[in-house]
Amino acid sequence: MPHDFETLIELRGISKSFGNNLILDGIDLNIHQGQAMAIIGPSGTGKSTILRILAGLLIPDAGEVYINGLKRKGWVDDIRDPIGIGMVFQNAALFDSLTVRENVGFSLYQHSKLPARTIQKLVDEKLEMVGLPGIGDRFPAELSGGMRKRVSFARAILPNPENPAHNPEIILYDEPTAGLDPIASTVIEDLIRDLQNNGGGCKTYVMVTHQDSTIRRTADEVIFLYQGKIKWSGDVEQTYSTDNAIVRQFFSGSVDGPIKILN
Numbered sequence: 001m002p003h004d005f006e007t008l009i010e011l012r013g014i015s016k017s018f019g020n021n022l023i024l025d026g027i028d029l030n031i032h033q034g035q036a037m038a039i040i041g042p043s044g045t046g047k048s049t050i051l052r053i054l055a056g057l058l059i060p061d062a063g064e065v066y067i068n069g070l071k072r073k074g075w076v077d078d079i080r081d082p083i084g085i086g087m088v089f090q091n092a093a094l095f096d097s098l099t100v101r102e103n104v105g106f107s108l109y110q111h112s113k114l115p116a117r118t119i120q121k122l123v124d125e126k127l128e129m130v131g132l133p134g135i136g137d138r139f140p141a142e143l144s145g146g147m148r149k150r151v152s153f154a155r156a157i158l159p160n161p162e163n164p165a166h167n168p169e170i171i172l173y174d175e176p177t178a179g180l181d182p183i184a185s186t187v188i189e190d191l192i193r194d195l196q197n198n199g200g201g202c203k204t205y206v207m208v209t210h211q212d213s214t215i216r217r218t219a220d221e222v223i224f225l226y227q228g229k230i231k232w233s234g235d236v237e238q239t240y241s242t243d244n245a246i247v248r249q250f251f252s253g254s255v256d257g258p259i260k261i262l263n
């Protein structure tokens with residue numbers, strides 16, 4: 001197969017059902033280096049499911065996932081991707097009993113032979129990058145929701161000096177601004193762009209979000225998922241001008257249109 005270095009992840013014909021519900025129905029999607037992509041669509045259409053498949057946390061029923069041109073094989077526990085893929089979970093997913101520093105450095109403390117001082121330095125650098133210098137000794141319960149989100153960003157961008165090939169090259173954000181007030185959302189949106197544009201962050205990302213400001217401010221390309229298929233894709237500016245009825249209804253919030261309202 002020809003190796004296209006520009007494409008970090010390729011989904012080919014991905015299908016996934018839960019019970020009798022076909023959630024993803026033959027999805028093809030390419031994620032290129034440097035791309036800022038938002039996956040949007042009504043609730044329950046499988047957006048988080050796509051993220052979990054991209055992250056290697058879920059195996060599709062059909063189709064193939066290529067990472068840097070190499071077909072991903074095996075079950076979740078055996079997956080060894082040729083690049084690092086960082087995931088930011090919707091609820092931040094921090095361990096309450098661990099300090100911020102132990103949370104951010106968790107994978108290195110558990111799996112590397114690096115001295116604790118080296119890990120601490122790396123963690124503190126990343127905490128500074130997400131605008132939270134000096135909070136390494138605190139516990140998640142002492143932080144606001146927005147701060148916990150930022151701690152989870154620091155964890156997702158933590159490099160691995162023992163294995164630089166596995167440094168995060170792509171970040172998957174699952175609803176990074178859900179539940180935050182408008183100002184805290186702006187802080188997160190700015191941070192996502194900063195991490196994309198500054199060294200030591202991560203140039204490529206895919207995000208799932210419902211929030212209009214987050215779509216407008218952090219996405220270059222938008223994918224609209226509905227009823228198992230990608231119904232529309234385009235530049236973020238085109239979301240304003242498209243005459244696609246599904247996209248127009250979604251952004252207008254109208255209950256009338258092709259999107260079925262589930263009660």
Ligand SMILES: Nc1ncnc2c1ncn2[C@@H]1O[C@H](COP(=O)(O)OP(=O)(O)OP(=O)(O)O)[C@@H](O)[C@H]1O
Binds near residue numbers: 019041043046047048
């Ligand atoms: N592990 C699972 N077992 C059973 N059903 C699941 C599982 N994970 C997801 N689902 C179902 O699959 C559908 C898609 O879920 P998913 O979380 O991917 O949707 P979503 O588009 O991200 O939704 P939302 O916008 O509400 O977060 C939902 O109906 C959900 O209930």
